[in-house]
Amino acid sequence: MTRVASLTVPPLIAAQEMEAARQIAPHLIDTPFAVQLRRFVLWVGLSALFIALCIGVDMTPAAFARGLTKLADFMRGMFPPNAAGGEVRILQALAATFAMAVTGTFLGVLGALPLGLLGAKTFVANPVLHFLIRRSFDVFRAIPALVWALILIVAFGLGPFGGVIALALTDIPRLGKLYAEAIENSDPRPQEGIRATGGQRRAAIRFGLLPEVLPVMASQSLYMLESNFRNAAILGIVGAGGIGFELEERIRIFAFDQVAWIVIAYVLCVMALDYVSEKIRSKLVHG
Amino acid sequence: MLELKSVTKRFGQTKAVQDVSLQIPAGSMVGIIGRSGAGKSTLLRLINRLCDNHEGTISWHGQPVSELRGKALSQWRATCGMVFQQFNLSPRLDVLTNVLIGSLARQRGVAPMLKLFPAEERARAILELHALGMSHTALQRCSTLSGGQQQRVAIARTLMQLPEIILADEPIASLDPANAQTVMETLSTINRERNITVLVNLHALDIARRFCPRIIGMADGQIVFDGTPDDLNASVVDAIYGRHVIEGSGPQAEAQNLLEAVA
Amino acid sequence: MAPNEALKAQIIREFEAERRVTLLRLRLQQALVLVGFSALIAACFHVSGFFGGSQGSDPWGRIANLLDIMIPDLKAGVIFEDRATKGSLASWFYDMPTWLSLLWETVQIAIVATLFGIFGGFWASLLASKNLSPSPIIHWLTRRTLEVIRTLPDLIVALILVAAFGVGPLPGVIAIALGTMASLGKLYSEANEAADMRPVEAVRAVGGSWWAQVRFGVLPQVLPHYASYGLLRLEINVGAAAALGVVGAGGIGIELSRAITYTEFDTYFALLILIIGLIILIDLVSEAVRHRLIGLESPA
Numbered sequence: 001m002t003r004v005a006s007l008t009v010p011p012l013i014a015a016q017e018m019e020a021a022r023q024i025a026p027h028l029i030d031t032p033f034a035v036q037l038r039r040f041v042l043w044v045g046l047s048a049l050f051i052a053l054c055i056g057v058d059m060t061p062a063a064f065a066r067g068l069t070k071l072a073d074f075m076r077g078m079f080p081p082n083a084a085g086g087e088v089r090i091l092q093a094l095a096a097t098f099a100m101a102v103t104g105t106f107l108g109v110l111g112a113l114p115l116g117l118l119g120a121k122t123f124v125a126n127p128v129l130h131f132l133i134r135r136s137f138d139v140f141r142a143i144p145a146l147v148w149a150l151i152l153i154v155a156f157g158l159g160p161f162g163g164v165i166a167l168a169l170t171d172i173p174r175l176g177k178l179y180a181e182a183i184e185n186s187d188p189r190p191q192e193g194i195r196a197t198g199g200q201r202r203a204a205i206r207f208g209l210l211p212e213v214l215p216v217m218a219s220q221s222l223y224m225l226e227s228n229f230r231n232a233a234i235l236g237i238v239g240a241g242g243i244g245f246e247l248e249e250r251i252r253i254f255a256f257d258q259v260a261w262i263v264i265a266y267v268l269c270v271m272a273l274d275y276v277s278e279k280i281r282s283k284l285v286h287g
Numbered sequence: 288m289l290e291l292k293s294v295t296k297r298f299g300q301t302k303a304v305q306d307v308s309l310q311i312p313a314g315s316m317v318g319i320i321g322r323s324g325a326g327k328s329t330l331l332r333l334i335n336r337l338c339d340n341h342e343g344t345i346s347w348h349g350q351p352v353s354e355l356r357g358k359a360l361s362q363w364r365a366t367c368g369m370v371f372q373q374f375n376l377s378p379r380l381d382v383l384t385n386v387l388i389g390s391l392a393r394q395r396g397v398a399p400m401l402k403l404f405p406a407e408e409r410a411r412a413i414l415e416l417h418a419l420g421m422s423h424t425a426l427q428r429c430s431t432l433s434g435g436q437q438q439r440v441a442i443a444r445t446l447m448q449l450p451e452i453i454l455a456d457e458p459i460a461s462l463d464p465a466n467a468q469t470v471m472e473t474l475s476t477i478n479r480e481r482n483i484t485v486l487v488n489l490h491a492l493d494i495a496r497r498f499c500p501r502i503i504g505m506a507d508g509q510i511v512f513d514g515t516p517d518d519l520n521a522s523v524v525d526a527i528y529g530r531h532v533i534e535g536s537g538p539q540a541e542a543q544n545l546l547e548a549v550a
Numbered sequence: 551m552a553p554n555e556a557l558k559a560q561i562i563r564e565f566e567a568e569r570r571v572t573l574l575r576l577r578l579q580q581a582l583v584l585v586g587f588s589a590l591i592a593a594c595f596h597v598s599g600f601f602g603g604s605q606g607s608d609p610w611g612r613i614a615n616l617l618d619i620m621i622p623d624l625k626a627g628v629i630f631e632d633r634a635t636k637g638s639l640a641s642w643f644y645d646m647p648t649w650l651s652l653l654w655e656t657v658q659i660a661i662v663a664t665l666f667g668i669f670g671g672f673w674a675s676l677l678a679s680k681n682l683s684p685s686p687i688i689h690w691l692t693r694r695t696l697e698v699i700r701t702l703p704d705l706i707v708a709l710i711l712v713a714a715f716g717v718g719p720l721p722g723v724i725a726i727a728l729g730t731m732a733s734l735g736k737l738y739s740e741a742n743e744a745a746d747m748r749p750v751e752a753v754r755a756v757g758g759s760w761w762a763q764v765r766f767g768v769l770p771q772v773l774p775h776y777a778s779y780g781l782l783r784l785e786i787n788v789g790a791a792a793a794l795g796v797v798g799a800g801g802i803g804i805e806l807s808r809a810i811t812y813t814e815f816d817t818y819f820a821l822l823i824l825i826i827g828l829i830i831l832i833d834l835v836s837e838a839v840r841h842r843l844i845g846l847e848s849p850a
Contacts, residue, residue, distance in 0.1 A: 013407045017410065017414060018406075018407070018410050020414060021409075021410035021411075021413045021414050021417075022410070024413050024414070024417050024422050025413050025422060028383060028413055028426075029406055029409055029410055029413070030406070053661060053662050054662055056655070056658045056662075057655070057658050057659055057662050057722075057723050057800065058718050058719055058720045059662065059720055059723060063715065063718075063720055066716075067711070067714045067715030067716070067721070068714075070713075070714040070715070071710075071711070071715075074710065074713070074714060095597065096598070098594070099593065099594035099595075099596075099597035099598045100594075100597075100598045102590065102591065102594035103594045103595050103598045103600055106594075106595075138833060139826055139829060139830055139833070140826075142785060142786065142788065142789035142829040143792075143822075143825065143826070143829070144789050144790055144792065146705065146793040146796055147792065147803075147806065147822070150796060150806055150807070150810055150818075151616070151620075151810065151815070151818055152616075154616075154810055154813075155612055155615075155616040156612060159599055160597075160598040160599050160600075161598065161600060163598075164598050164600060230701070230703045231703065233703055233706065234703045234705040234706060237705060237706075237796070238796060244706070247709070248709060251709050251710055252713075254713070259710070263702070263706075267698055267701045267702070270701040271697070271701060274701075335755055337754065337755055360757075361757035361758070361759065362757060363757070364754070364755055364756060364757035365756060365757035368755075368756070369752070369755035369756075371748065371751075371752065373748055375749055375751055375752035375755075376749060376752070377749040377752075377766055377767060377770045377771070378746075378749070378770075378771070379770040379773075380766065380770045384766070388752070388756060388758065388762075388766050389756050391753065391756055391757065391758040391766070392757030392758065399762070400761065400765050441752075444756070445756075447756075448756050
């Protein structure tokens with residue numbers, strides 16, 4: 001292997017060759033001081049900013065060490081997972097959370113349908129209206145369900161009702177945007193064809209637009225249901241009941257074996273729902 | 288001396304390269320011709336170890352390379368540079384960095400990961416680019432260059448490896464005739480002036496005849512011809528490209544042209 | 551002529567009969583799906599106590615009442631007076647300095663969490679992409695791990711982390727960073743798998759290590775995708791960070807929670823306006839940066 005190994009030491013470039021290269025492109029051989037300075041300042045500046053941000057959120061090694069020690073204790077407490085006789089109760093809570101997600105999604109779909117139509121450029125010609133609706137979708141999309149739930153549960157009392165409304169309110173802008181995009185991206189030719197045969201606008205929508213967009217919209221609604229199952233779980237923390245409430249209760253009393261049991265059951269349910277929903281969605285979209 | 292002894296490579300059931308034995312003296316320029324699917328590309332990739340052979344041995348100056356692992360393998364790959372049909376440059380990186388990639392096998396530590404290369408390497412890259420008439424593009428993105436320019440950058444990258452062999456896999460198949468000519472002349476010059484062994488896969492017979500003193504013909508993974516351009520006669524071309532393709536149009540017409548080039 | 555007519559009639563009859571059966575089967579199927587779906591919806595409405603139950607007898611009245619107590623009593627005459635004057639803007643937004651600093655903390659949580667999420671997602675994506683992963687087992691394990699993390703809502707994770715790290719922004723950062731890592735890890739691995747492998751092969755052919763292949767073959771291609779996914783995620787994370795304070799994980803959510811506890815519904819409304827304003831701001835900044843990134847792309 002002598003020949004192959006000999007390559008590790010490449011023949012050094014001679015001084016006169018260095019000079020030749022310098023002649024061709026001096027700035028690529030010796031980096032100008034100004035460039036080096038700019039690079040240095042940029043790196044130092046960005047690092048300082050990053051460190052400042054980290055300190056701003058209490059991200060210090062000491063805090064980390066303290067928290068991780070406790071977290072390790074929690075982890076040890078999680079094994080073996082144990083429902084402590086609450087299996088039925090936990091499964092009921094999971095069912096309630098699922099029911100909340102379905103109801104919220106259903107109401108969200110009802111609310112998003114008209115708004116999605118109004119937000120579609122191809123449906124509403126007025127650019128101002130279109131812009132306002134789409135922009136408000138963008139803004140309200142970013143408000144988490146929890147922020148709605150917090151106040152709605154006070155208004156409607158403890159229980160799933162406020163949670164359902166909160167989920168619907170979260171869904172409307174998200175679904176509205178998706179619906180509007182689906183309508184805009186639909187193929188205009190079937191509608192044109194129906195108009196061309198003398199059909200009314202209503203007929204064009206019924207037989208030209210709906211067959212195009214309904215499967216897409218149904219698929220998006222199912223996707224929203226998947227996301228709502230996760231959202232519904234956290235609403236229990238602020239009093240909407242369901243699995244989130246069960247979980248919070250046990251975290252507060254440090255019963256981590258039960259927490260682990262609930263989390264495992266919950267993760268399995270989410271995965272099952274995602275699996276079924278994905279199957280239906282691919283059937284909807286690909287026929 | 289590059290030596291292949293009964294080298295065989297299978298993809299599933301099909302044998303891409305079948306029982307190939309070859310001896311190529313250091314410093315020679317060899318053209319490999321054959322139809323697509325004849326196993327030319329696989330042969331070059333076996334030599335560079337981009338894929339592994341199932342049977343037989345490949346050795347360079349008596350040292351077997353088939354079993355190399357880790358550091359030794361990357362050093363062997365640096366020893367034999369690859370030139371690709373599609374150039375295989377990183378389109379969003381500048382020309383200089385693409386050329387400096389050729390020096391990676393001898394770089395250490397994290398500095399090259401931050402695109403920090405020693406001044407000597409940068410100087411060498413610029414000299415290589417300059418020799419190929421490309422130094423003025425050093426800071427351009429590769430995606431802004433034409434095909435011919437990209438292939439020259441790719442050759443500069445290969446030269447950065449300080450290779451002893453260059454394996455060129457259809458280097459001119461994606462280029463127009465003028466650029467193809469330039470690239471072949473470049474490879475030929477490199478072979479003569481730097482005494483680097485060049486193995487070049489070619490589709491076109493006339494190019495092979497013009498630039499390669501030794502030609503190897505492959506068909507169905509086997510060597511069916513090995514000799515000088517003068518030894519290539521019509522029956523040999525038949526054996527390489529197949530008689531059954533001669534009548535009709537399309538690829539057949541191409542084979543007809545090949546025959547005329549021989550005549 | 552006559553037998554021909556008879557044959558024709560026969561064929562039409564058979565076709566009609568088959569059509570009826572097919573239609574009936576289709577209708578039956580549709581009816582079954584519809585009944586099943588309606589039953590599911592009805593059951594879900596029932597379980598979530600939508601009709602009757604806890605919301606009292608007069609839901610619309612309660613909504614009206616809620617809106618009534620959320621809207622502050624602003625008085626036109628004193629609207630620009632100081633905090634002490636009832637009915638002024640300043641008395642509505644009475645704790646503005648605290649809120650602004652909490653909003654800033656929310657942004658900090660989102661930025662730091664997104665940065666760590668991008669960092670973690672990058673490494674996870676290398677292990678989770680089929681074309682780069684060192685081994686199929688690692689590829690499979692990483693994918694499944696990311697999936698499990700994605701099923702856990704960030705607030706549940708935050709709840710556990712607050713118990714471990716104590717009240718403050720740190721548990722919030724960790725919770726959001728984990729979620730970001732899991733979702734970006736998936737998106738990034740898809741970008742990696744879509745990358746052109748020819749440059750990677752070239753780096754392999756010059757004798758470059760796995761690191762060099764990733765650095766010079768893959769990264770230059772996928773970096774713009776990474777950046778734009780990261781920015782989109784930052785927008786989502788600002789919203790998520792605003793909610794985290796409710797479980798004690800820092801940011802403006804603490805004030806939201808406090809306003810509810812003290813039944814200051816007009817304050818809640820004020821905070822909601824601030825949060826929406828922040829989201830619009832981040833949205834605009836991120837959009838500008840994204841356009842700039844795309845603008846840098848186009849001349850190439």
